[in-house]
Structure formats: C-alpha cells, structure tokens
Amino acid sequence: MSWLETFRAGVEAVRAHRLRSALTMLGIVIGISSVILTVGLGQGAQNQVKDQISALGSNLLIVSPGSSTDSSGLRGGFGSASTLTLQDAAAIGDDSVVPDAAAVAPTTSGSVSLTAGETNWTTSVAGTTTSWLGVRARELSSGRFFTDAEVEQTANVVVLGPDTASELFSFGSPVGQTVIVDGTELTVIGVLASTGSSSSGSSEDDVAVMPIGTAKLVTGASGSSVSTIYVEAASAETLGAAYQEVQALLLNLHGVAESDADFSIATQDSLVETANSTNRTLTVLLGGIAAISLLVGGIGVMNIMLVSVTERVREIGLRKALGATPRVIRRQFLVEASVLGLAGGVLGVGLGVLGAQVLPGLIDQPVAVSVVATLGAIGTALALGIGFGVYPASRAARLTPIDALRSE
Amino acid sequence: MSTIELDGVRKTYRSGSIEFEALCGIDIRIGSGEYVAVLGPSGSGKSTLMNVLGCLDVPTEGTYLLAGEDVSVMSEAQLAEVRNRRIGFVFQQFNLLAMLPAWRNVELPLVYAGLGRAERRERAHAALARVGLADRTENRPGELSGGQQQRVAVARALVTEPAIILADEPTGNLDSSSTADVLDLLDELHGAGRTIVLITHEHDVAARAGRRLVISDGRITSDERREVVR
Incomplete structure (x- = not known):
C-alpha cells in the first residue's frame, strides 16, 4: 500500500x-x-x-544624569541628581576634546500647559539648541526651526510636534500663531514632521520644542542643569570611540571615578537590548x-x-x-x-x-x-x-x- | 497436488496453568476444485481449524501446506501476504466497512496487494457483477439487505482470484431466501472451478458440498464424499 x-x-x-x-x-x-x-x-x-528607538536619531549617544554620592557616602537613586550641565554639553561639543562627536544637543524636559485661544493642551516640552533637529533626525513639515541667535536671546518661539499642532490648531496653519505658556506668549515658527514610527502613544509627535533658555523660563527651572545630552557620532564606526571620549571627559569634569559615575551613557543598541x-x-x-x-x-x-x-x-x-x-x-x-x-x-x-x-x-x-x-x-x-x-x-x-x- | 495439506496439525491453547488442546492431530488433503463442508458442534475445534486453514493462526505442531507453501513456519507479515493472495474470506458477520461503498469494500484486498487504482476499480466492479450486484456498486453496506451484503463479501473474497474461498458460517445471519441466494452463488463458483471450504453447523447447508468433514473434540470423525443432487 x-x-x-x-x-x-x-x-x-x-x-x-x-x-x-x-x-x-x-x-x-x-x-x-x-x-x-x-x-x-x-x-x-x-x-x-x-x-x-531608531526614530530617536542615528549613531546616537544619550547621556543621562545618574545617581550622585553625597558627602556622607549615601548614594541617591538613578536620575536623582541634576548632574549634567550646559558646560558639560559645551565641553562635549569641543572638537579637540571629543573629536568623534559630530553634534551635541543639550536638552531640558518638562511638562507644560499650552493655550491657543480657547484650547488647552498639556504636553512635554523640550528646551534645546539648534542641533537638536539634526541629532534627533527630525524634519519640519512647515515653517522653520529656531536659530542660534534665538537660542542666545532666549527668544519666545516654539516648534510644535504634529500631534500638538493639530490639537491646538484644528483649522489653518499654526505657523505664525501664538500659544501662551504660563503667561508667556510664544510664536509658533514651525511644525515637526511626524516620526510615523507607530500609532500608539508615542510622545515623539506630541512635543513643544523651544530654545533651552525659553524652556527654563516657562517650566520655572533654574541653573544650568540639563536633563539629557544627545550626542551624535560622526558615523556608526566612531560611535564606540565617541562613547569612550564622552565618558572620559565627563568623569574628568565631574572629578569622579568610573565606579562612582554620576551619569550614564546609553546607545540605541543598549536601549533596544534592555x-x-x-x-x-x-x-x-x-x-x-x-x-x-x-x-x-x-x-x-x-x-x-x-x-x-x-x-x-x-x-x-x-x-x-x-x-x-x-x-x-x-x-x-x-x-x-x-x-x-x-x-x-x-x-x-x-x-x-x-x-x-x-x-x-x-x-x-x-x-x-x-x-x-x-x-x-x-x-x-x-x-x-x-x-x-x-x-x-x-x-x-x-x-x-x-x-x-x-x-x- | 492438493491445494490444502494438513499433516498432524495440533493447536494447544494455554491459559495460565491450564492447557487446552483444540486440535489433536488433524490430517486433511483438499484438492483443487473441491467443495468441502466442515461440520461440527460449537466447541468441537471447528473455529480453530478455520483459523488455521485461513492462516489467521499458526498450528502449535504439524505442517500446513497451502498451494505448496509451508505456512506453518511463516512470520506474521508473510502470513498476511499469503492471506491476501491465496485466501478469500466470507464471514458470518459480513465484516464490511460501513463508511465505504460496495466497490471500495471489494477492492480492499487489491489495495493491500499493491494494485493501481484503475485496475482495482475495474476488477472490483467485475467481481460485483459476478455476484449480481452490478447496479449496487456505489451503495454503502447500510443501504443493502443482509443477502446483498453477504454477496458483496463474496465478491471481495473472489476479487483476488484466491486458491480457496473460506466461508465461516456464511448463512448464519441470513433469512432462508438470502441463505439460498448465497449458497446458490457458492454452488455457481464451485461449478466454475473454485475450491471452497465451508464451515457450518447446519446439515442442510453442508448438504450442498460434495465432501463433508465432521469434526468433534479436535479430531476428524468422518470424511465422506458423495454425489450432490442439484
């Protein structure tokens, strides 16, 4: 058979x-x-x-504040200290110290309530410098990003994420309109293109980006601390070198040993892995x-x-x-x-x-x-x-x- | 040369410490084209003889030559092949597969013989025509009368052109007119030169056969040939 x-x-x-x-x-x-x-x-x-994570940008190092050890030897939790400063960012941006870093974007973050006419919308705010756009690999769908001069002057300008823009301005172009944050009037100068990475709960498209000084003003933060420093390496090959250089530099600046590091550096790969x-x-x-x-x-x-x-x-x-x-x-x-x-x-x-x-x-x-x-x-x-x-x-x-x- | 040669065949069953001899030395020769009835009351060893003759069971002692082959020393797989080629079974319970139409039941032995589909179909239909069921080939057993079902079974027994047709109480479950039908069919096959061994306990059924073997307590007690008046 x-x-x-x-x-x-x-x-x-x-x-x-x-x-x-x-x-x-x-x-x-x-x-x-x-x-x-x-x-x-x-x-x-x-x-x-x-x-x-890949929508964050490419060849990216994400430097976050870590725990700090106080004088009595007590170690705080992760992110408990604002150990990163604008000076750190400026030092990383120095080509002679960190030659493999192509761009640096110090960023503060917080949450604010935006008002446009009758509409209210609470979103996350990112205060940063002009390199943010390139480092985070974002594009504009309309208008323009703020300039170095506007960062210097802490100009009252804001670039909205696409979701934020559509929440606040249902009709017409948001560019040129005004939003009020905590009593401060900000002019909308641009709208980001969508990252399109996913439909669900991505905050990447719901954000208000403004010059770092402006952001500190509206969120009521003071001092020169930043919540994240984004560092873009020149290429994937130099990412490792950039990591070493940034780590060495920050350890040196903060005067701590590697075991007591008060910051942490993550790469996209390590984030994906986690x-x-x-x-x-x-x-x-x-x-x-x-x-x-x-x-x-x-x-x-x-x-x-x-x-x-x-x-x-x-x-x-x-x-x-x-x-x-x-x-x-x-x-x-x-x-x-x-x-x-x-x-x-x-x-x-x-x-x-x-x-x-x-x-x-x-x-x-x-x-x-x-x-x-x-x-x-x-x-x-x-x-x-x-x-x-x-x-x-x-x-x-x-x-x-x-x-x-x-x-x- | 005889189709069936049994020499000193014994079959002993053992259940625990009790031994029971169902066949105590049987010698039979059945020639080609004979029509033999095996008669005996229940418990006489009739069924055991039928199992040995049908290669469903092997004798404990003695030899059994079927168409010249010694089947008493064969393995289970070899016995299966011998059953397939040499023996056509007709059972009291018909033993048709209910889910298959008549012709598929008839072709079953050919499936195991390894024949191709077209040839199986042709031969199955021919065998059904032979038993007068040419118009019932697609019916399932449940749609046929008892007599018709037994005729399908006879067709299945015929289809491989076996050396012997072994019928075990083939009329035991049939009414008198179906009984006559089936017995007429067996007569006809005998007339066409088939070797038939019929096992029964009814004398009027046995009367159709040209030779009668009576078995009792595991021994052949009588072996008579006579002319059959048809």
Whole structure:
C-alpha cells in the first residue's frame, strides 16, 4: 500500500468521524494559534520598541544624569541628581576634546500647559539648541526651526510636534500663531514632521520644542542643569570611540571615578537590548503557556487515537485478514494521527493569522506574524500527531486478526 | 497436488496453568476444485481449524501446506501476504466497512496487494457483477439487505482470484431466501472451478458440498464424499 494510498485512507477516516476529529483537533488548533499570537505579540512589541528607538536619531549617544554620592557616602537613586550641565554639553561639543562627536544637543524636559485661544493642551516640552533637529533626525513639515541667535536671546518661539499642532490648531496653519505658556506668549515658527514610527502613544509627535533658555523660563527651572545630552557620532564606526571620549571627559569634569559615575551613557543598541530583554521574558512566559496547551492538545490526539483503535478492532482484524501487514496497519493509524495534527496545525495557523489581523484593533498592540514561527507551528503540530500517534498505532498493529475479528 | 495439506496439525491453547488442546492431530488433503463442508458442534475445534486453514493462526505442531507453501513456519507479515493472495474470506458477520461503498469494500484486498487504482476499480466492479450486484456498486453496506451484503463479501473474497474461498458460517445471519441466494452463488463458483471450504453447523447447508468433514473434540470423525443432487 503506497504512502499516497495510506494518506488518502487517513483523510477518509478523519472525515468519516467529523465531530470526533474536529474536537480532537480543537486542542491543537487552540495551542497553535495561541503560540502564533503570543510569539507575534512579542515580536510586534519588539519591532515597535526598535522603531521608536531608531526614530530617536542615528549613531546616537544619550547621556543621562545618574545617581550622585553625597558627602556622607549615601548614594541617591538613578536620575536623582541634576548632574549634567550646559558646560558639560559645551565641553562635549569641543572638537579637540571629543573629536568623534559630530553634534551635541543639550536638552531640558518638562511638562507644560499650552493655550491657543480657547484650547488647552498639556504636553512635554523640550528646551534645546539648534542641533537638536539634526541629532534627533527630525524634519519640519512647515515653517522653520529656531536659530542660534534665538537660542542666545532666549527668544519666545516654539516648534510644535504634529500631534500638538493639530490639537491646538484644528483649522489653518499654526505657523505664525501664538500659544501662551504660563503667561508667556510664544510664536509658533514651525511644525515637526511626524516620526510615523507607530500609532500608539508615542510622545515623539506630541512635543513643544523651544530654545533651552525659553524652556527654563516657562517650566520655572533654574541653573544650568540639563536633563539629557544627545550626542551624535560622526558615523556608526566612531560611535564606540565617541562613547569612550564622552565618558572620559565627563568623569574628568565631574572629578569622579568610573565606579562612582554620576551619569550614564546609553546607545540605541543598549536601549533596544534592555527593552527587548523585558519583552523576551514575557514572550517566553506566554509562549510556555501556549506550548503547554499544545502538549495537552497532543495528548488529546493520542486519547482519541486510542479510542479509535479500540472502537475499530473489528476493522483492524478484517484489514489484517485481507492481507494488511502489521506495518501497514501501524502506518495507517500514524497517518490518521498526523492528518489530525496537520489539519489542526493548518487551522490553528489560520486562526492565529486571523487573530493577528483582528487583535491589534482591539488591544492597540501590533502583532507581527513571523513565517518561521508559522512553519514551526505546523511542523510541531505534525510532530505532535506523529509522536502521540505512535503508541496507539503500535497497539493497533499488535492485535492478532482472530481476536480482533471475534470482538464485538 | 492438493491445494490444502494438513499433516498432524495440533493447536494447544494455554491459559495460565491450564492447557487446552483444540486440535489433536488433524490430517486433511483438499484438492483443487473441491467443495468441502466442515461440520461440527460449537466447541468441537471447528473455529480453530478455520483459523488455521485461513492462516489467521499458526498450528502449535504439524505442517500446513497451502498451494505448496509451508505456512506453518511463516512470520506474521508473510502470513498476511499469503492471506491476501491465496485466501478469500466470507464471514458470518459480513465484516464490511460501513463508511465505504460496495466497490471500495471489494477492492480492499487489491489495495493491500499493491494494485493501481484503475485496475482495482475495474476488477472490483467485475467481481460485483459476478455476484449480481452490478447496479449496487456505489451503495454503502447500510443501504443493502443482509443477502446483498453477504454477496458483496463474496465478491471481495473472489476479487483476488484466491486458491480457496473460506466461508465461516456464511448463512448464519441470513433469512432462508438470502441463505439460498448465497449458497446458490457458492454452488455457481464451485461449478466454475473454485475450491471452497465451508464451515457450518447446519446439515442442510453442508448438504450442498460434495465432501463433508465432521469434526468433534479436535479430531476428524468422518470424511465422506458423495454425489450432490442439484
């Protein structure tokens, strides 16, 4: 009996017991589709984070204030101190000290409430210098960015993110209009282009960018501390060198040893890595649960195949009497189990892919269906069918024809 | 040369410490084209003899030559092949597969013989025509009467052109008119030169055969040939 013949008979047997086959496959269908969805969710979240982080700019070093150690040796938490200053930024910008830094953008951040006419909108503010636009790889959709002179003069100008602009000015161009922040009138001189990285909750498109002095004024901050210094390396190759140079410079300026560093430098890669490691843990956890449900589905297949063997003892006896060898019988039951597994796998993939289309609309989370995971899932389902079919199949093959024929 | 040669065949069943001898030394020779009825009450060893003759079971002792091949020393897989090529079974319970139409039931032995689809289909239809069911090839067993189902089973037994047709109480589940139908069919096949071994406990069924073997307590107690008046 050829394999094709056996396969055809297997499909026939599965179809002959429609309800039972469907119920058996259900376990595998649910298992496979949940594996695809959980892996897809994890993948989707990772892609999203990656997009967001690469939208920050390219070849970027992000210098943040770290913890500081006070005179009594007590170490504060991360970000507890405003240890970075405009002077640090100026020093990094000095080509003779940090030759591999192409541009530096010291940035203060805060939250302000903007008023335009009757409309109120609370957003995050970024006070920075002219290099911010290039360092963060942003573009303007209309108007212009502020100039060095405006930074010098702490001019009352602001560049709005696209979301902020549309919230405040529903009609007409915002450029040239006035927004009031904490009693100070600011002229809108430009609107940023959208980063387009993701639809969900990205603050990159909801921001008010202004000269650093202006930002300090409206947020009520004082002194020369900054919350972040963005440093752009000349190229990807010099990113490592720039990292070393900035670190050495700041340690020297702050007069601390590396172990007591009161700042931290992150690269995009390290940010992606950190974000992914959290995601990965979650994906592994959920994937583990899905894998368990797959295992349960596989045991379901074995259960039904055993029932099937018991129920069809007479059929097995007859087939043997008519010339089926134990091998052919074993093969028949194995093929039946694999057909169940495979059909369950294909249906599960269908359901998973369908879920991946529907789910993002419901939970506002992207789901990326990977081809590898899909093929893997089908392969797993097939392996489950074969694996859990072996025992029932060998039981069927061992039946002696007389005993089998005589059973009622 | 005989189609069937049994020499000193014994079959012993063991259940725990109790030994039970179902066949105690059977010698039979059945020639090609004979129509033999095996008669005996239940518990006489009739079924065991049928299992041995049908290569469903191997004798504990003695030799069994079927069409010149010694089947008493064969492995399970080899026995399956011998059953497939040499023996056509007709059972009391018909043993048709309910999910398959008549012709698919008939082609089953050919599937295991490894024949191609087209040839199987052709031979299955021919066999069904032979038993007078040419217009019932697509019907499932459930849609056929008992007599028709048994005729499908006979067609299945015929389809491989076996050396012997082994019928185990083929009329046990049939009413009298279907019984006559099936027995007429067997007569006809015998007329066409088939070797038939019929196992029964009914004397009027056995009366159709040209040779009657009576088995009792695992031994052949009578072996008579006579002319059959049709």
